[in-house]
Amino acid sequence: MRLSRYFLPVQKETPAEAEIASHRLMLRAGMIRQASAGIYSWLPLGYKVLKKIEAIVHEEQQAAGAIPVLMPTIQSADLWRQSGRYDDYGAEMLRITDRGEREMLYGPTNEEQITEIAGFGIRSYRDLPRILYHIQWKFRDEVRPRFGVMRGREFLMKDAYSFDIDREGARRSYNRMFVSYLRTFERMGMKAIPMRADSGPIGGDMTHEFLILAETGESAVFLDRDLADLTLGDAAIDWEDADALQAIVDRYTASYARTDDTHEAAVFEKEVPEERRLTARGIEAGHIFYFGTKYSKPLNATVTTPDGTNVPFESGSYGIGVSRLPGAIIEASHDDRGIVWPEAVAPFEVAVINLRQGDAAADGACEDLHGKLTAAGLDVLYDDRDERAGAKFATIDLIGIPWKVVVGPRGLKEGVVELVSRRTGETETLTPDAAINRLAALYGRA
Amino acid sequence: MRLSRYFLPVQKETPAEAEIASHRLMLRAGMIRQASAGIYSWLPLGYKVLKKIEAIVHEEQQAAGAIPVLMPTIQSADLWRQSGRYDDYGAEMLRITDRGEREMLYGPTNEEQITEIAGFGIRSYRDLPRILYHIQWKFRDEVRPRFGVMRGREFLMKDAYSFDIDREGARRSYNRMFVSYLRTFERMGMKAIPMRADSGPIGGDMTHEFLILAETGESAVFLDRDLADLTLGDAAIDWEDADALQAIVDRYTASYARTDDTHEAAVFEKEVPEERRLTARGIEAGHIFYFGTKYSKPLNATVTTPDGTNVPFESGSYGIGVSRLPGAIIEASHDDRGIVWPEAVAPFEVAVINLRQGDAAADGACEDLHGKLTAAGLDVLYDDRDERAGAKFATIDLIGIPWKVVVGPRGLKEGVVELVSRRTGETETLTPDAAINRLAALYGRA
Numbered sequence: 001m002r003l004s005r006y007f008l009p010v011q012k013e014t015p016a017e018a019e020i021a022s023h024r025l026m027l028r029a030g031m032i033r034q035a036s037a038g039i040y041s042w043l044p045l046g047y048k049v050l051k052k053i054e055a056i057v058h059e060e061q062q063a064a065g066a067i068p069v070l071m072p073t074i075q076s077a078d079l080w081r082q083s084g085r086y087d088d089y090g091a092e093m094l095r096i097t098d099r100g101e102r103e104m105l106y107g108p109t110n111e112e113q114i115t116e117i118a119g120f121g122i123r124s125y126r127d128l129p130r131i132l133y134h135i136q137w138k139f140r141d142e143v144r145p146r147f148g149v150m151r152g153r154e155f156l157m158k159d160a161y162s163f164d165i166d167r168e169g170a171r172r173s174y175n176r177m178f179v180s181y182l183r184t185f186e187r188m189g190m191k192a193i194p195m196r197a198d199s200g201p202i203g204g205d206m207t208h209e210f211l212i213l214a215e216t217g218e219s220a221v222f223l224d225r226d227l228a229d230l231t232l233g234d235a236a237i238d239w240e241d242a243d244a245l246q247a248i249v250d251r252y253t254a255s256y257a258r259t260d261d262t263h264e265a266a267v268f269e270k271e272v273p274e275e276r277r278l279t280a281r282g283i284e285a286g287h288i289f290y291f292g293t294k295y296s297k298p299l300n301a302t303v304t305t306p307d308g309t310n311v312p313f314e315s316g317s318y319g320i321g322v323s324r325l326p327g328a329i330i331e332a333s334h335d336d337r338g339i340v341w342p343e344a345v346a347p348f349e350v351a352v353i354n355l356r357q358g359d360a361a362a363d364g365a366c367e368d369l370h371g372k373l374t375a376a377g378l379d380v381l382y383d384d385r386d387e388r389a390g391a392k393f394a395t396i397d398l399i400g401i402p403w404k405v406v407v408g409p410r411g412l413k414e415g416v417v418e419l420v421s422r423r424t425g426e427t428e429t430l431t432p433d434a435a436i437n438r439l440a441a442l443y444g445r446a
Numbered sequence: 447m448r449l450s451r452y453f454l455p456v457q458k459e460t461p462a463e464a465e466i467a468s469h470r471l472m473l474r475a476g477m478i479r480q481a482s483a484g485i486y487s488w489l490p491l492g493y494k495v496l497k498k499i500e501a502i503v504h505e506e507q508q509a510a511g512a513i514p515v516l517m518p519t520i521q522s523a524d525l526w527r528q529s530g531r532y533d534d535y536g537a538e539m540l541r542i543t544d545r546g547e548r549e550m551l552y553g554p555t556n557e558e559q560i561t562e563i564a565g566f567g568i569r570s571y572r573d574l575p576r577i578l579y580h581i582q583w584k585f586r587d588e589v590r591p592r593f594g595v596m597r598g599r600e601f602l603m604k605d606a607y608s609f610d611i612d613r614e615g616a617r618r619s620y621n622r623m624f625v626s627y628l629r630t631f632e633r634m635g636m637k638a639i640p641m642r643a644d645s646g647p648i649g650g651d652m653t654h655e656f657l658i659l660a661e662t663g664e665s666a667v668f669l670d671r672d673l674a675d676l677t678l679g680d681a682a683i684d685w686e687d688a689d690a691l692q693a694i695v696d697r698y699t700a701s702y703a704r705t706d707d708t709h710e711a712a713v714f715e716k717e718v719p720e721e722r723r724l725t726a727r728g729i730e731a732g733h734i735f736y737f738g739t740k741y742s743k744p745l746n747a748t749v750t751t752p753d754g755t756n757v758p759f760e761s762g763s764y765g766i767g768v769s770r771l772p773g774a775i776i777e778a779s780h781d782d783r784g785i786v787w788p789e790a791v792a793p794f795e796v797a798v799i800n801l802r803q804g805d806a807a808a809d810g811a812c813e814d815l816h817g818k819l820t821a822a823g824l825d826v827l828y829d830d831r832d833e834r835a836g837a838k839f840a841t842i843d844l845i846g847i848p849w850k851v852v853v854g855p856r857g858l859k860e861g862v863v864e865l866v867s868r869r870t871g872e873t874e875t876l877t878p879d880a881a882i883n884r885l886a887a888l889y890g891r892a
Binding site: 005006007009030033035036037039040041042043044047048050065067068069070071072073074075076078091092094096098099100102104106113117120121122130132134137139141143153154 | 451452453455476479481482483485486487488489490493494496511513514515516517518519520521522524537538540542544545546548550552559563566567568576578580583585587589599600
């Protein structure tokens, strides 16, 4: 993509209304634009990040056996009356009356709807287990929307729902999603730590929040430092091996990790040696919990068992805040100059910076690099604007592109360009072809 | 995908409420489920088709130079007051009051919002032309929603908007979208014919609807038969060559083609020789029109010209009814047994049918085919249910999979399987490996 033909309205001024780094940087980088309080348009750069995050979530959900569907945003109040949540939900639910005077609402979540669908489509224990999910816009009419996409009113969420015949089955589904979440966040280049959440009346030990550590996090978190170092790495997961999945869950839940909601100082001190006690702040990126028959019973969603009786589904719910993740990742990964995207979710994988637009050698070399990098399957932004070098560096660093190829007449006389890492600032001088090969290898396209 | 682990609630009964073939077949094939009047959940099979259609639209929009964004579903009434449309729009607009007593609405379209964004992000003629688009859910509170996804209340639409400095620029953008639409529908295996639409006060000759011919179409159409035979084929398009694009538009607009809205019998008879006059019915799949400064003026969205003055954008709007396309395609392509998907939008590209589940040879051969076809990059549904062969054929034909590989103990003794075309019924007997090669070649994965 040539920047001269793109739509990238970066802002020099720091927006006064933005209280936290991610909100400021997303506005300044031209990623989002506020449409009204807590409601944002995703401009081209922000949309690209959102789509890359969404694609990773889709791939990992399906790898773990979840099946995609898509439920509508507008729901009838009827199902919510059946579950008893219509009156409970309060002012955060956006209630709507249609032209036929029917009571509708903009879905804040989809337990009722998916339970109705499962009850319709699944008849027998032979059709279980099933995990259905969708990625859809939701609305919660926050009294005080703020922090940009981190606490918006209209937000994009992945929510999965599992259907099993008994609690043991539900645990296997829960474990699938638990491990899937570890992989999902790792693929995004993030460390999201599962923490024991408030169990409420049903969850028991099957309820975890996944928190990304960041200084500006909304929750205080308390954990065993060892947990922050655990990774799955490239280990292949056998999703059919329930014991192997349980072992992974056991490993990640063996050590103390809680948010301020569930923290017990005495337990923390007893279980974790002082040198491993980590107190930090975190941003909730995902939440998984078992809710049993809470919706299947009132909605009468049942399956037949091997002995011919009907039982309500045993279910769990598994959310990822897709549209808050760009903000959460920025909170965890930025510096004074701007955003520092992990490679996997960067809006462009590499920027080509032409230091002397209009110089025949520089223009030619940049065109060539742009073409060859694109042909190698890389997502390239070519800064071909008629601007000073400093302005180009400032823009590319603000929007956080992980790698820059810097091209100028002086280097070209020696046959070289510079390859610069956004994260470390390390610079390597090499031929254009060597730069292409390095980048292709870095991104696994070699 | 193994059917035994999928979620495919096909229905034997023909739903009483469905008046047209596509609605009946989408319900029977388990593609959609009504959530409330005119509002549908997309079940796994329907979701796959919707995503394949969406992906083609994305690719072709971007090939033609349009840049993706995403605007929210909930809009403030303010911008609509500025454009003067808030009061004009009537009862089809879903109006909402939020908890702060602000007047909001569920966007039925996005001209105001995108014009505000362009006015914010584009300052100078040097930043033009631009085409921005998104694919987003919209809501129109139809008084009588019907025909399933063909006239739903919540629907998915691609809407693009072009921004130019003058009418000549706007025509070039219009032509890009015109040619892009021809390619988009051809890639889906559909014939969508551009027809002169009602110009209203502004459009002039820059307003066309793209209609898919189908007996159940909502509009009567009148056209020169020659137009129905025109195709772009695999011709490469040079999107930077404005003259070449104009020549394509001229070729597609030279002959008479109108809907009942604009039809003039006398002109039809004068311009088209009797043997070429085609009278048929059509379904609107897309609509493109030039609207000049209709929104940029009231919203004060301007750019500076080379001589330093400010002028409002010249714009056009380009829609594709993404969520109605699965219905429109089915209307144009089905038979007594069910849906007949064009290859490009089929939910699965090939089905493997095991005639004798439990037979060691048949099971082994099917597993092998499933694995190898998947490895060849094909989207495979393996019907591994413990059902009679007749029930399997009925399901696979109902859901419209273009190709079946039929595997049974008798054929395997001779080392062969059958490859059957859904569209023609033609059957070929060949080895499993030859079937894989044929399918890979058919889908261009060879």
